[in-house]
Amino acid sequence: MVAYGLFHFWMSKSSYKYFHHTLLILKDINYLNLWEPVLMANNDLKLLEGWFSPFVWRVKIALNIKSLDYEKIEETLRPKSDLLLQSNPVYKKIPVLIHGGKPICESAIIVEYIEETWTSGPSILSSDPYDRANARFWVAYIDDKLFPSMRSALATDEEAKKPLFEQIEEVLLKMEEVLLNKPFFGGDQIGLIDIVLGSLLLWLEVLENINERKLLFEEKTPALVKWAERFLADPAVVVVMPETDKLIEYAKAFRP
Numbered sequence: 258m259v260a261y262g263l264f265h266f267w268m269s270k271s272s273y274k275y276f277h278h279t280l281l282i283l284k285d286i287n288y289l290n291l292w293e294p295v296l297m298a299n300n301d302l303k304l305l306e307g308w309f310s311p312f313v314w315r316v317k318i319a320l321n322i323k324s325l326d327y328e329k330i331e332e333t334l335r336p337k338s339d340l341l342l343q344s345n346p347v348y349k350k351i352p353v354l355i356h357g358g359k360p361i362c363e364s365a366i367i368v369e370y371i372e373e374t375w376t377s378g379p380s381i382l383s384s385d386p387y388d389r390a391n392a393r394f395w396v397a398y399i400d401d402k403l404f405p406s407m408r409s410a411l412a413t414d415e416e417a418k419k420p421l422f423e424q425i426e427e428v429l430l431k432m433e434e435v436l437l438n439k440p441f442f443g444g445d446q447i448g449l450i451d452i453v454l455g456s457l458l459l460w461l462e463v464l465e466n467i468n469e470r471k472l473l474f475e476e477k478t479p480a481l482v483k484w485a486e487r488f489l490a491d492p493a494v495v496v497v498m499p500e501t502d503k504l505i506e507y508a509k510a511f512r513p
């Protein structure tokens with residue numbers, strides 16, 4: 258199985274999709290659950306999650322980076338559980354992280370909470386206030402400009418899709434500039450911007466697949482393509498991401 262996965266990867270075009278596929282095979286047989294023996298237990302952490310949610314993936318990646326163990330509570334959203342309605346009465350959305358009985362809502366805020374609460378382990382945010390402000394600026398930009406366009410493009414007709422695709426490509430070009438020649442937006446390791454943008458990569462692939470149109474590609478954003486491969490291959494990330502085919506199936510429900 259492993260040999261097949263690696264063979265499949267090396268013999269195919271070098272795209273992050275195939276690389277990711279190989280890593281998923283490795284993940285299935287537990288090769289990459291490297292941190293499991295050293296997970297920090299007894300943190301009294303519960304995560305209201307959904308397998309399909311890029312916002313949930315953000316939190317799971319941050320918890321993995323910090324090697325934190327947590328109880329997973331899968332939320333189907335139809336109907337919303339009492340626990341979700343009580344924990345996030347304002348937005349009624351996942352993810353919600355419940356720490357010691359206290360709920361924290363909104364994915365980027367949860368990631369920052371994790372960073373501030375568990376200061377040991379790799380840092381997700383720089384210690385420099387200017388760098389932190391900068392990271393928060395791009396996080397707000399991504400959530401403001403990229404996700405809404407992607408979400409709408411999944412659920413609208415051909416004509417309405419055009420400006421949405423333009424907006425998506427504009428954001429990707431901008432993020433290529435922001436990345437420069439660094440391995441990650443956070444420098445040598447995954448940081449807040451990586452988590453926020455990287456969590457949207459699989460849904461971007463779903464969008465590309467459904468529309469038979471590339472949005473993230475080498476000719477336009479070469480550094481970002483390499484970054485995407487690097488991000489999806491990271492051990493803290495690879496165990497979080499579901500199979501793209503499963504997401505494509507799920508996304509059919511959004512079609513107009």
Ligand SMILES: N[C@@H](CCC(=O)N[C@@H](CS)C(=O)NCC(=O)O)C(=O)O
Nearest residue numbers: 310311312349350351352363364365
């Ligand atoms: N801004 C929120 C977005 C969370 C979000 O949209 N979650 C979706 C699942 S992907 C949800 O719970 N939707 C339920 C609803 O809208 O009723 C965050 O960053 O956490």
